[in-house]
Every structure is written in structure tokens, then in C-alpha cells.
Amino acid sequence: MSRMRIEPRSGVAFTLNQGDCLEVVDPDGGQVSDLLAFNSDDVRESLSNGRTFDYEETIRLSEGNRLWSNRSNPMLTIVHDSVGSHDFLLTPCSEDTFRHFYPDKPVHRGCFGNLAEALSPYGVEQDAIPCAFNIFMNVPVDQVTGKIAVLPPASKAGDVLQLRAEMDLVIGLTACSAYASNGGTFKPIDYQILPKGRDE
């Protein structure tokens, strides 16, 4: 499979077989990609930020960390990370978050709307969309007050995150639509599936 492009402010869904790797690339730098994962045999099993924080004992996930499901199974392992800052605290941007954070700007359905549409053919209901793993999203947390900030991503053009599927998955993936998460620029995201056993 060749490299695919997710156009600015849009999203896709596809299957990823156990053992295959998903490579997510920031082609221009400074862009965020929201990732969701569901067990393709039963989409009620889905990515869980809370289970992941529990088992990995950190909120900062990078090379070697695994992303866990609500049923306490590993779904994805981060096998390569050229950036090292991603977010798993925040939910995908949506019509409601646009109204809340950008009252003077046009409302957009956001990553949430893009993911809901792309995942609908796989039987994923809108209310079952969990917190996404927000690749390249830069969300520092103040240790004392707990306050969070959303800063422009640290990713440069060509930066990469590779994740290995630990079960057969349905993946949702976006090029983020919000102003704050990508520093006010809307850029594409590229991705590629690297089949098991293939050297890239």
C-alpha cells in the first residue's frame, strides 16, 4: 500500500490487521491527527485513555507504550516516535467545542463529526466514540494547578509515529479541524499501512 493523504479538516476509517503497523506522518509539520481504535470483531471494545493511563502509569505516551482498550487488552504499541509529545486527555473537536472555544468563527463538525461519519459503516455509534489518542497534539499540564494548555505541535515536516496493531482493528484517523491544536493552520495528514514482516 502506498502512502495515503487525509485532506485538511477531514477523516477516514479503515481496518488494520494484527501485527501490521500504521505509520502516521505530519507532511508539513505542526498538525494533529486524532486516532481511534475499535476491535473489528466487536466494536464495543474501544480505546480507553483511563485504562491506558492505569497500565502505562503515565499520561505521556511514546515509544514502547501500549494503548489499551476498555476491556483491558492492548490494542496498539507505539514502535517508533520521532516527536515524543502526544495527547490522550482531550476529546475530538466537535460542533460543540467550536461553539464553546471559537464563538466568533464558523462552526465545523470537527474531528468528532469526521470520525462519526467515517466509522458509521463499521457499526460505531456516535455516543460510543471515546477520547481519541491525539497524535502530535501538544497539551502541557501544570503539575500544581492541573491546568492544561493547547500549544502548537512540536512536530516538524516529515515527523512520524508508528503503531503496531495488537489485535484486528478498525481505525479512525483525522487531519485535525480545530484552530488551537495546530496553531491555526489546517494541514493534511499522511498515513501508510506497513504489513507485518515487511521492512520499510
Place this chain on the structure above:
Amino acid sequence: MSRMRIEPRSGVAFTLNQGDCLEVVDPDGGQVSDLLAFNSDDVRESLSNGRTFDYEETIRLSEGNRLWSNRSNPMLTIVHDSVGSHDFLLTPCSEDTFRHFYPDKPVHRGCFGNLAEALSPYGVEQDAIPCAFNIFMNVPVDQVTGKIAVLPPASKAGDVLQLRAEMDLVIGLTACSAYASNGGTFKPIDYQILPKGRDE
């Protein structure tokens, strides 16, 4: 309604009307109570840690903060907090977390199992149980590494958290079953519903 007791390592579910307050009391000190909330008209709308972190712009929630749903509606407002440290990062303890964190100790179904049983009559499926708001749970986060720790709660005997319902809710509530979250002691949790307009 008089004060009710949740026995050690157990859980309950009940309805809470819009405007009423739920008072959660740590009668002996040093105990954690996992709280879940669902829209009683449609339990697919449920508490969301990610939406809450988004809108409240902090991971440390106390007096004045609201707890939000996956549909971007406020579910509960914290109106009184005598402790000031609670957790919304971690999922309820379960058989799987017991096997993972306490391999030498007997497996317990944990808050997850207790909540699943208590909420089942309200139509809440096990896979739809989100991250709980873990009242009195003490989970510091290292600002640089992101590492989390689970320390004994700061709550003393008689400490209280009061939350006002912003919609008609089904509530799940436990006295926590895990070793780490309550410093190895299993204690009860007390609660009381304070109806709207009643001075306590």
C-alpha cells in the same frame, strides 16, 4: 432522605433529579469513591473525562467545576469540596487491574464489577462504563515525565464532596476495592441526597 452507607468494596446505583445535590462523605478518612453519571432519559449519554478536561481546562476539579457528558452537556457541578484532590484520569479497578497490579493478592471484581452490577437494571452495558470521577483519589502527575502515582487520599474523617445534578441522572457510586487508592484499607462511603431548595 437520611444518610446511606456503601459497605466496604461494594457499590450502588440510584437516580438523582436535576437540581438535587449528592453529598458524598468519607466517614473514616482515607477512602475513595468512584462516581459515574448517566442521563436517565438516555443512558448512552454519560460522564466524559475528556470533555470535562476540555471545557474546564484543568485535570484538577474542585468547587465550581462542572463534570461534562460525551454529548457536551454539563451533568454535575461541584458545589462544595472539603478536600480538593480527586482523580478523573483512571478507570475503575476491575478483575483485570487486580491481576495486573496485585498478582499475589486475591482477585476482586472491584469498583468496575460493583458498578456494572448496580447499573445493569438501568440499562447500562458493561462496555459503556466510562472513566469514573474518583472522589478523594490522590493521583499526582509529574509535569515533565507525565508519570502518575496513586497515593493515599488526603481526605480526613467527615470530609465531604457535594455535587449538584444539572440534568436527571442515574448515578453509580462505590466504596473503592483497590489496595493502592485507599492506602490498603477498605472502608465504607456514606452519601445523602439533598433535595433542591432544602437547606442542610
